[in-house]
Amino acid sequence: MGFRTKSDPDGRKQILTGKRSALFVSVCVLPFVMVDGRQASAASTEGTSAAAPAAVVAPSRAIHARTPRLSESTSSVAPTGGYIEDIRVSGNTRIETNTVLSYMVARVGDPFSQDDLDRSLKTLYATGLFKDVTLRRDGNILLVRLKENPIVNRIVFEGNHAAKDEDLRKVLALRPRAVFSAETTADDRQRILEVYAQKARFAAVVTPQIIKLAHNRVDVVFQINEGPQTLISKIAFVGNKAYSESSLAGVVSSKETAWYHFLSSSDEYNPERIKYDAELLRRFYLRNGFVDFQIKDVKGELSPDRKSFYVTFTMDEGVRYRLGKVDIRSSLRHVPAKSLRKYVELFPHQWYDGKAVQDNATDMEEILQAEGHPFAQVRPTIARNPEKRIVNLLFDVSEGPRHYVERIDVNGNTITQDNVVRRQLPFAEGDPYTTSYKKYAKEAVQDLGFFKSVDVSTSQGSAPDRTNVAVNVVEKPTGEFSLGGGYSTDVGVIGNVGLKQHNLLGTGVDAGFSGTVSQWQKQADISITNPAFMGRNLVAGADIFFVENNYQTYQNYSEGRYGITLRMGYSYNRYLSQSWNYSLIRRWVGDTWDQSSYYVLDQKGKSLLSQIGTTLMYDTRDNRMAPHSGYYVSVGGDFAGIGGDEKYVRGKVNGAYYVPLDDITNSHSWTFMVRGGAGYMADWGNGRHDIIDNFYLGGNNLRGFLDGGAGPRSVGILNHSSEDLLGGRFMYNASAQLNFPIPFLSDMGIGGRAFVDTGSVAGLRVKRLYTSKANDGIYYTPISGDTLRPRVSAGAGFSWKSPFGLLNIDLGVPVMRSHNDRTQLLRFGFGQQF
Numbered sequence: 126m127g128f129r130t131k132s133d134p135d136g137r138k139q140i141l142t143g144k145r146s147a148l149f150v151s152v153c154v155l156p157f158v159m160v161d162g163r164q165a166s167a168a169s170t171e172g173t174s175a176a177a178p179a180a181v182v183a184p185s186r187a188i189h190a191r192t193p194r195l196s197e198s199t200s201s202v203a204p205t206g207g208y209i210e211d212i213r214v215s216g217n218t219r220i221e222t223n224t225v226l227s228y229m230v231a232r233v234g235d236p237f238s239q240d241d242l243d244r245s246l247k248t249l250y251a252t253g254l255f256k257d258v259t260l261r262r263d264g265n266i267l268l269v270r271l272k273e274n275p276i277v278n279r280i281v282f283e284g285n286h287a288a289k290d291e292d293l294r295k296v297l298a299l300r301p302r303a304v305f306s307a308e309t310t311a312d313d314r315q316r317i318l319e320v321y322a323q324k325a326r327f328a329a330v331v332t333p334q335i336i337k338l339a340h341n342r343v344d345v346v347f348q349i350n351e352g353p354q355t356l357i358s359k360i361a362f363v364g365n366k367a368y369s370e371s372s373l374a375g376v377v378s379s380k381e382t383a384w385y386h387f388l389s390s391s392d393e394y395n396p397e398r399i400k401y402d403a404e405l406l407r408r409f410y411l412r413n414g415f416v417d418f419q420i421k422d423v424k425g426e427l428s429p430d431r432k433s434f435y436v437t438f439t440m441d442e443g444v445r446y447r448l449g450k451v452d453i454r455s456s457l458r459h460v461p462a463k464s465l466r467k468y469v470e471l472f473p474h475q476w477y478d479g480k481a482v483q484d485n486a487t488d489m490e491e492i493l494q495a496e497g498h499p500f501a502q503v504r505p506t507i508a509r510n511p512e513k514r515i516v517n518l519l520f521d522v523s524e525g526p527r528h529y530v531e532r533i534d535v536n537g538n539t540i541t542q543d544n545v546v547r548r549q550l551p552f553a554e555g556d557p558y559t560t561s562y563k564k565y566a567k568e569a570v571q572d573l574g575f576f577k578s579v580d581v582s583t584s585q586g587s588a589p590d591r592t593n594v595a596v597n598v599v600e601k602p603t604g605e606f607s608l609g610g611g612y613s614t615d616v617g618v619i620g621n622v623g624l625k626q627h628n629l630l631g632t633g634v635d636a637g638f639s640g641t642v643s644q645w646q647k648q649a650d651i652s653i654t655n656p657a658f659m660g661r662n663l664v665a666g667a668d669i670f671f672v673e674n675n676y677q678t679y680q681n682y683s684e685g686r687y688g689i690t691l692r693m694g695y696s697y698n699r700y701l702s703q704s705w706n707y708s709l710i711r712r713w714v715g716d717t718w719d720q721s722s723y724y725v726l727d728q729k730g731k732s733l734l735s736q737i738g739t740t741l742m743y744d745t746r747d748n749r750m751a752p753h754s755g756y757y758v759s760v761g762g763d764f765a766g767i768g769g770d771e772k773y774v775r776g777k778v779n780g781a782y783y784v785p786l787d788d789i790t791n792s793h794s795w796t797f798m799v800r801g802g803a804g805y806m807a808d809w810g811n812g813r814h815d816i817i818d819n820f821y822l823g824g825n826n827l828r829g830f831l832d833g834g835a836g837p838r839s840v841g842i843l844n845h846s847s848e849d850l851l852g853g854r855f856m857y858n859a860s861a862q863l864n865f866p867i868p869f870l871s872d873m874g875i876g877g878r879a880f881v882d883t884g885s886v887a888g889l890r891v892k893r894l895y896t897s898k899a900n901d902g903i904y905y906t907p908i909s910g911d912t913l914r915p916r917v918s919a920g921a922g923f924s925w926k927s928p929f930g931l932l933n934i935d936l937g938v939p940v941m942r943s944h945n946d947r948t949q950l951l952r953f954g955f956g957q958q959f
């Protein structure tokens with residue numbers, strides 16, 4: 126008597142999904158199976174399938190597989206009665222007989238039972254190893270006839286362009302040389318659709334095809350029709366009263382599709398980004414006094430033609446609150462509340478700003494911890510008064526629970542040495558531990574630039590007051606080979622090459638070589654920097670360099686130098702640092718011509734510079750590369766004359782202050798910046814007084830003027846007609862600049878700026894003066910522009926972080942200038958490394 130699943134005449138089991146049909150067998154994953162005598166993961170067991178094409182819209186049609194059931198007996202002999210004397214298995218080629226028997230419920234010696242036979246059939250199918258299973262009784266012998274599922278030979282993707290093969294393979298459960306499974310194939314199809322959904326291609330269609338090969342093998346081909354990107358055609362806001370839709374559209378990161386978004390992904394529909402946008406809206410309203418703001422609903426609806434999405438944010442703004450009383454309560458020993466009032470940066474009657482409140486509490490907490498109260502905690506609490514629409518704020522200062530670092534574990538660093546990570550942490554084993562340390566520890570390790578990801582987690586130590594800290598990192602390549610090119614108004618067409626290793630042998634040492642060749646400049650540099658010299662808070666490094674500049678575009682000489690610079694620096698705290706350097710440089714001036722002034726002709730020849738310098742900097746900027754808030758002040762000086770031909774002392778002071786305009790503009794993209802600087806140099810002894818050491822004004826520090834174009838210059842006479850830029854002893858400059866977003870172009874990485882620059886340089890510093898006619902035939906050589914009267918320029922510019930490199934363009938118009946100052950209305954630079 127035979128027991129067999131119902132099937133079509135050709136043996137394939139058919140399941141209907143909607144109006145389409147798919148051919149699949151049932152699959153159920155078991156922990157492990159034996160294949161050719163080896164233990165294999167059941168996750169790789171597969172069953173046969175023929176693909177069912179389906180429109181791909183989330184949620185997509187599911188591909189189902191039915192569980193087989195035992196058919197009714199076709200014999201008049203009932204399956205019950207008697208005992209199983211033997212079980213004979215046939216048809217298995219890869220899977221051992223003992224493995225097959227281990228899956229079955231029925232055993233030798235058991236009575237023939239309809240239930241046991243049904244369950245045995247189902248468990249064999251559930252392994253996913255078999256395409257067909259037949260149980261037949263022959264007397265008291267149970268015959269098990271099998272057809273094994275094929276083995277996957279290879280997996281192929283066709284039609285994919287937006288997603289790479291390797292990215293798709295990462296999400297598949299199906300693997301080559303594993304047992305084929307229809308259910309796994311269906312799941313993999315859905316995973317591929319999810320990959321395309323993340324790329325805003327919700328109209329993608331994925332069709333699996335199975336190609337049968339010899340020796341019971343198959344190729345699995347995923348045919349992909351990616352379809353067009355599903356972009357956001359409309360973003361709507363419901364319930365907004367205080368702010369217009371255009372204002373809120375500037376808050377969220379998702380944007381409506383437009384032609385100028387072709388270099389941005391902000392108009393692509395992404396569910397995770399929509400969730401993030403809801404959080405951005407919440408933060409925005411909380412910063413502007415809407416304490417009770419709530420997001421009621423966020424919907425992303427696919428248009429009927431499946432070509433675009435409509436995104437709707439439904440919100441309840443609530444009322445807007447101002448700050449009422451701002452009080453401090455302190456239970457911290459030896460810290461009275463009145464002593465903390467100087468740290469409160471908020472004042473009554475301003476609009477309530479949740480971020481500013483939390484930032485003030487965090488700053489106060491860090492100050493207290495730095496002043497010897499390591500467990501101090503500051504908790505802001507608010508009390509609403511809806512009738513008066515005010516919020517009373519209380520900073521509750523207390524001592525938090527005492528915790529100490531018991532153990533620090535660094536995990537995942539396969540190249541970087543443990544001590545490189547540990548020295549970045551703001552604590553060591555045995556130190557007090559507070560929750561704020563977790564954030565700073567993560568930031569400090571991320572700042573190394575050696576890791577793809579950094580996570581800092583804590584766990585209970587051996588006692589309630591002990592904490593174990595785990596720093597989990599994922600390494601990334603730290604070597605860099607670069608080729609680059611571009612154009613600058615300073616040096617013309619540029620080409621560069623570089624080879625660097627930022628984490629040499631996992632020690633954190635930065636070493637490399639770079640070379641630059643341009644129309645007017647050649648440069649080569651070998652450098653090495655140890656950020657923790659001798660395991661201490663000490664940065665040490667050295668540079669060996671060669672530079673040759675041809676100034677023929679705006680100077681009548683060329684200059685070259687080669688030498689070595691030794692560097693050292695250290696931090697006093699988070700904001701204050703100091704650096705030292707010593708340079709020994711051989712220099713030369715050449716390529717002068719007969720028409721050059723006497724001042725330039727005096728420079729011709731070689732000189733040796735031996736100079737030591739230092740800079741002390743206090744820096745609170747939130748970002749060194751693109752500051753939005755904070756300030757810095759630096760004071761430095763150079764002393765030349767420890768040997769060599771030059772003998773001078775030079776002092777410099779610089780500073781900048783950045784004011785975020787978030788409260789005024791309701792945008793994080795507006796920043797007002799003021800900066801300024803001054804310098805003076807004095808000679809001592811009997812040095813050479815080379816003009817290449819002087820201060821120069823123009824170019825980057827005074828837009829609208831040529832490099833060095835503002836300041837003292839020689840006036841051409843008779844046979845020495847060239848006007849040469851001479852620089853000066855004293856220089857000052859200042860600038861005010863407004864950085865702002867450009868409508869419709871911000872998403873492309875384009876930002877604008879408007880500026881006013883001013884400054885001056887004066888104090889002639891040359892080897893000798895030619896201010897009167899001499900008897901030896903040297904003529905009177907007048908000097909122009911040697912005045913401290915300010916030069917002023919105004920203008921605007923923009924920066925574009927393009928896929929081809931950073932492009933900067935500035936248009937500066939001189940408003941006040943001295944006679945014969947050299948101007949440069951348009952200044953731009955472009956470059957890229959690849």
